Amino acid sequence: MQIILKNSALFDGTGNDLIKDSLVAFENGIITYAGPANDFTVKKNSRVYNLSNKYIIPGLIDAHIHLDLHGMADTYLENLVENKLRAIRAAKEMETTIQAGFTTVRNMGSVDYIDIAVKEAIKQELITGPRVLTSGKIICMHSSGESYFSGMYREADGVDENRKAAREQLAEGAEYLKVMATGAIMNPGGVPAAPQLDIDEIRAVVEEGKKLGKHTAAHAHGAQGIKNAIKAGVRTIEHGTMADDEAIKMMVDNGIYMIPTLSSNYLMLLHGEKDGVPQFMMEKAKEISEIRKKVTRKAIDAGVKIAMGTDAGTPYNYHGKNSLEITRFVDENLINEKDAVIASTRKAAEALDLGDKLGTIEKGKFADLVVLEKNPLEDIHCLLDPENIIMRFKEGVLIT
Template sequence: MNVKLTNVRIITFHGEEVIEKGEVLFNEKGILGVGQQLGEGDSAIQEIDGTGMTLLPGLMDSHVHLGMDASPDPFASMKDEGPEEIALKAVQQGYQFLKAGITSVRNLGTRYNVDISYRNSVSSGAIVGPRVFAAGRPIVMTGGHGHVMAIEADGCDEVRKAARTQLKAGADLLKVMATGGVLTKGNEPGATQFSEEELRCVCQEAENASKTTAAHTIGTEGIKNAIRAGVTTIEHAYLLDEEAVELMLKKGTYLVPTLLAPRLILDKPGTVPDYMINKVKKIINDHKVSFQMAYKAGVPIAAGTDAGTPFNVPGLLVDELALMIEYGMTSFEAIYSATLGAARAIKMERELGSIQKGKIADLVVVKGNPLEDIECLREPVYVFANGRLVHQNTSHKKEELTV
């Protein structure tokens, strides 16, 4: 069935275009039309009056961990779980993402490649969930950050084998750990792990297969190793310096800052392990400075939450965007980082990220105007994925959809 939204504000992300009291016609094949007025309706179209509401592209969380339980010590929980338990968590989390208007997620590490299986089940229609761009198991050095869910490899030969193993398994992108991390006991967050040469080997394998790459990075040298090696996105980047920012600009490297994740850890003293608290305290102020440095320099940014880390439950993307705004972004820029900016980071901008004729109908309708108040995004009225209604806020009684 065709659906037409009328009298709705449309943030198209086609340039800076915002259409007031516009219309969008769509179905499961995609967006059929966008404009001020699309013509007369007919019996084959279900119309929804969007007065007082805003339509925008479905949101994308560019850094999540499906199946990681957001407990105080997620790696400790994960190491004792089988693939079935992790898969069940992923299915439950998928519903939470959709409820929050997040129609796509980029998954950057899950044990047993559960995210790849989950993606396939969503794609086939076996289950309802967000569109998934899956990395499967990350690639780490022996004993490296996140080794509980990863492929451990050392030296270019092993790293290439690991990369090819993940590509064979169906990974959409490859995730590597270029430095230590907060959640892994015994790892120093700023410590360099993979060498530039090892990282380059992963990037070459991804490029050969027309795939993208993402690198977990905290320390400055590890960040620069990853950028020089050719990774597509730098994750976290707590300790940027001017040289790193210049390299990112030169190579077109994206930043996914995940500003929210360490804040949630610090908010729970006495709950998460002390070693995590101590690590975060040393670097959290640098994280803000690094983000602001990159933003002011014009580094392209995609929004991600690191969902699955302590107390970082699915659906907190609005909190991440609010921090970006607090640290200097405009509301338009912040939402762009979770729509077209995120799509560009994974080379999917021809299909996702803006409201244009011919694109996939991943759409979110919210009350009010999120360009004036980002909190408007917190409780979507309608969420459509592939043109199908996947969530409706039942407290909103103006239109009851049957599609």
């Protein structure tokens, strides 16, 4: 049946200004028309929603989450939750996430393939949730601190081991691969500035993914690790915290998407040791805080393509509050409201190489849409208000 949303203001995500008196039509999950209302004749027997004074935006996309982390202050405590319970919890988190207007998420590392199980449960309509894109385990070199995320990493040393690790993830059903190109903030002993997997090791992972048309994402804070990952052929740089001028230029020249994950650092500093964030994390979080701001601004000014990802699941970074990242873009004066929404829709879809299906409200794309009470281009913070989110459609299906 044809579904019609009419009389609302439409922000289609293409870069167009708001279309005041709009109409969006879709059928079988695909948009058949989006534009001014006067250009369209409604078929008989359509289901019509009259949405005057409302706003429609594309379904939001979070390009970096961890669906089985729960936002605990000390990530080590996540290990103490049994996987069975973790999976049930993750299912609930995905329901919360779609309620918040997020119709697509890319999981960037999960314990024992919980992401793939949750995706299947959503597909089988056992639970409600966004379109989950899965990465399986994170491929990393042998290093200290992996016990902090027991079961989330696949250690691999040398080219052959990395190739095997990539094949394992793909065999389990991973749709993206993720590698550690530098140390991490949340691993004790991890040095964010230090490179980890070598170029040849990352390249082996990238090549295995490419055989199946799948991309590789690189966790990378330090400049050398970012450059190694780009030389090895990754598509997205997760964090990008300490990129130098050369690394920024390489991102621009190679069309790499950077996903700054501002929320994780912001929330760690907001809560800190008083709220149970471990001291070693705080030391590293404080150390990178200033450089992160400068580098992200520099990258944007240089023309690096920025996509939105929250790192949801990290300390106090709760699922369902994903829009905080969109507000951080604006509150840190990095980009304006319009570009912040685009970073979370069109740009995020492009980063995931799904720009032909998702990210804008255009004929031929999936009908992923969010109906809002208020205009986010005027007040971006309204995206954080559950009362403001009136309707969500994923592939044409109204999610209640």
